Amino acid sequence: MLELVNISKGMNEFALQNISFSVQKGEYFVILGPSGAGKSVILEIISGLIKPDKGEIYLNKKSITQDKIQNRKAGILFQDLAIFPHLTVRQNIEFGLKQKKLNSANRISIVNKLSSEMGIDHLMVRRANSLSGGEKQRVALARILAIEPECLLLDEPLSSVDTSIKEELWYLLKEIHANGQTIIHVTHDFEEAMILADRVAVVSEGKIMQIANKYDLIKKPQSKFVADFVGIKNYFSAMVSQVNGHYVVEINKNVRFVCNKGEEGRCHVMIRSSEINISANKFSGEKNIFPGKLTAIVPCKNGMELKIDMGIMLTAFVDYRLIDIEGLVIGKSVWVKIPEESVNVIYNYG
Amino acid sequence: MRKIGFLNSSFVFLGSLVLFFIVAPLVGMVLNTTPGALLETTKDKEVISSVCLTISTAFGATIVSALAVIPLAYLLARKEFFGKRIILGIINLPVVIPHSAAGIAVLGFVSRDTLIGQAAESLGFSFVGNPVGISVAMAFVSVPFLINAARDGFQAVPERLEKAALNLGAKPLRVFFSISLPLAWRSIVYGLIMMFARGMSEFGAVVIIAYHPMITPVLIYERFGSFGLKHAVPVSVFFIAVCLVFFVLLRLLTKERKHA
Numbered sequence: 001m002l003e004l005v006n007i008s009k010g011m012n013e014f015a016l017q018n019i020s021f022s023v024q025k026g027e028y029f030v031i032l033g034p035s036g037a038g039k040s041v042i043l044e045i046i047s048g049l050i051k052p053d054k055g056e057i058y059l060n061k062k063s064i065t066q067d068k069i070q071n072r073k074a075g076i077l078f079q080d081l082a083i084f085p086h087l088t089v090r091q092n093i094e095f096g097l098k099q100k101k102l103n104s105a106n107r108i109s110i111v112n113k114l115s116s117e118m119g120i121d122h123l124m125v126r127r128a129n130s131l132s133g134g135e136k137q138r139v140a141l142a143r144i145l146a147i148e149p150e151c152l153l154l155d156e157p158l159s160s161v162d163t164s165i166k167e168e169l170w171y172l173l174k175e176i177h178a179n180g181q182t183i184i185h186v187t188h189d190f191e192e193a194m195i196l197a198d199r200v201a202v203v204s205e206g207k208i209m210q211i212a213n214k215y216d217l218i219k220k221p222q223s224k225f226v227a228d229f230v231g232i233k234n235y236f237s238a239m240v241s242q243v244n245g246h247y248v249v250e251i252n253k254n255v256r257f258v259c260n261k262g263e264e265g266r267c268h269v270m271i272r273s274s275e276i277n278i279s280a281n282k283f284s285g286e287k288n289i290f291p292g293k294l295t296a297i298v299p300c301k302n303g304m305e306l307k308i309d310m311g312i313m314l315t316a317f318v319d320y321r322l323i324d325i326e327g328l329v330i331g332k333s334v335w336v337k338i339p340e341e342s343v344n345v346i347y348n349y350g
Numbered sequence: 351m352r353k354i355g356f357l358n359s360s361f362v363f364l365g366s367l368v369l370f371f372i373v374a375p376l377v378g379m380v381l382n383t384t385p386g387a388l389l390e391t392t393k394d395k396e397v398i399s400s401v402c403l404t405i406s407t408a409f410g411a412t413i414v415s416a417l418a419v420i421p422l423a424y425l426l427a428r429k430e431f432f433g434k435r436i437i438l439g440i441i442n443l444p445v446v447i448p449h450s451a452a453g454i455a456v457l458g459f460v461s462r463d464t465l466i467g468q469a470a471e472s473l474g475f476s477f478v479g480n481p482v483g484i485s486v487a488m489a490f491v492s493v494p495f496l497i498n499a500a501r502d503g504f505q506a507v508p509e510r511l512e513k514a515a516l517n518l519g520a521k522p523l524r525v526f527f528s529i530s531l532p533l534a535w536r537s538i539v540y541g542l543i544m545m546f547a548r549g550m551s552e553f554g555a556v557v558i559i560a561y562h563p564m565i566t567p568v569l570i571y572e573r574f575g576s577f578g579l580k581h582a583v584p585v586s587v588f589f590i591a592v593c594l595v596f597f598v599l600l601r602l603l604t605k606e607r608k609h610a
Contacts (some may be wrong), residue, residue, distance in 0.1 A: 099521075
């Protein structure tokens with residue numbers, strides 16, 4: 001439905017480089033990346049607010065690269081929402097409809113329907129600048145949906161609302177999507193991407209690092225950056241070789257462990273921090289057991305993250321209920337056991 | 351008891367001096383006028399006609415200038431182009447040059463010897479000694495106030511709002527009239543008031559273009575030169591009162607818009 005082909009754009013201290021992806025009709029596509037990665041610029045290029053230096057944008061197989069903003073059928077919801085402060089909520093929602101020269105009866109009908117769907121029908125005579133953050137989000141959504149965009153572009157729309165309102169709005173966006181709306185959503189929030197997306201493109205420094213189904217993104221991050229961004233702490237470049245019928249992963253000369261499946265060659269290795277076993281006493285057995293030293297203890301939501309130096313810096317997550325917190329001291333020697341089945345080898349090494 | 355520090359008290363003292371410097375001559379002038387003389391002035395046809403001329407020419411200068419100035423201010427606020435800084439400097443020139451010199455410059459531009467002057471002559475009027483010429487002189491010296499205020503106003507309108515309007519399908523002209531202009535309006539009205547007020551009080555440039563018909567600042571000068579201070583003061587007080595009434599009314603108008 002929407003396709004970007006080799007879009008490049010030089011900005012002051014940053015450049016988008018050969019951005020290509022396509023979004024299918026009815027798909028929820030999330031562009032995920034840190035601040036300054038170029039996510040918003042991609043949306044502004046699609047909407048026509050910025051012209052690309054090169055590349056093409058196709059909507060329904062027709063190039064819209066040179067089309068005027070007004071004719072693009074790609075409605076953008078800005079991060080700051082850009083609600084017109086001098087207009088009432090009704091006038092804001094009606095704004096786009098007036099440009100379409102719809103008659104008054106049609107306008108009223110559309111505005112009433114949308115305001116009811118968004119739960120803002122009681123706010124219609126209020127000035128936009130007297131609304132709360134969540135109310136503004138709904139008004140902005142209603143305003144952009146009123147023009148029936150073929151593609152809805154959301155530029156970090158939930159970055160400035162409270163968590164409780166954010167959850168409400170997630171469901172609202174899911175509903176809009178369930179009605180068949182194609183959505184491209186830019187965010188830096190991994191959780192938001194996981195909740196909303198069908199597919200995710202991870203962007204860093206103006207480049208797409210990976211495009212994947214959201215589950216594949218977690219299972220098979222294709223770079224350290226993506227792994228970091230999706231919250232995978234233990235992600236290493238490695239070499240797999242076969243020794244005595246076992247696949248041995250070598251991260252460096254001192255750190256080698258066995259995994260239960262693989263192929264020989266360069267790869268990335270991912271070890272889930274929650275699956276690593278830690279003990280003050282040596283584990284029984286011989287495979288994948290390493291001595292290490294506790295270098296940091298980071299309390300988090302349901303437990304603790306322990307940083308262990310064992311020739312590589314490994315992060316293990318331990319549940320509060322399963323560990324003696326008193327016994328944890330930085331500098332303490334510990335034993336680490338990496339279960340074979342917890343070692344995920346990723347081969348698209350690039 | 352709350353202590354006022356040395357810094358604050360010295361600033362208050364210096365500020366008071368400034369206020370005294372502004373208020374004292376005006377109060378002195380009012381006190382030097384008898385109610386009788388003031389009443390007589392309000393009945394003086396020459397004074398009334400000069401006040402009407404001053405207001406109408408300043409108003410005309412402001413409104414006509416606004417038609418071109420507002421688009422220019424928008425361009426200056428929104429666009430980056432070669433020579434923009436030079437243009438910004440040029441715009442403020444009339445504020446810094448002596449107003450009699452400004453009058454000479456305007457005269458050189460609209461007198462009968464110039465192309466514009468001759469074109470006006472062919473239409474049956476002359477800028478020199480004409481209310482239109484007075485308006486031109488007033489506009490020349492006061493237009494920077496409007497340009498700067500309007501430019502500030504447009505600059506304060508987030509560009510995002512204009513982009514959002516474009517994205518909602520509005521054409522650029524529609525965006526200007528429905529988003530940019532209403533949001534910058536308060537600053538523009540402030541600029542209009544300042545330009546109008548500055549135009550009304552202009553003497554140096556106007557007197558070069560048109561001694562007659564007399565605007566009030568010229569009439570005050572003439573009364574002072576011909577009859578002395580005693581005859582100039584009531585006209586001055588009356589004119590200041592008129593200016594203040596206009597100034598307050600227009601300020602109230604903008605304040606009302608602010609809360610609308």
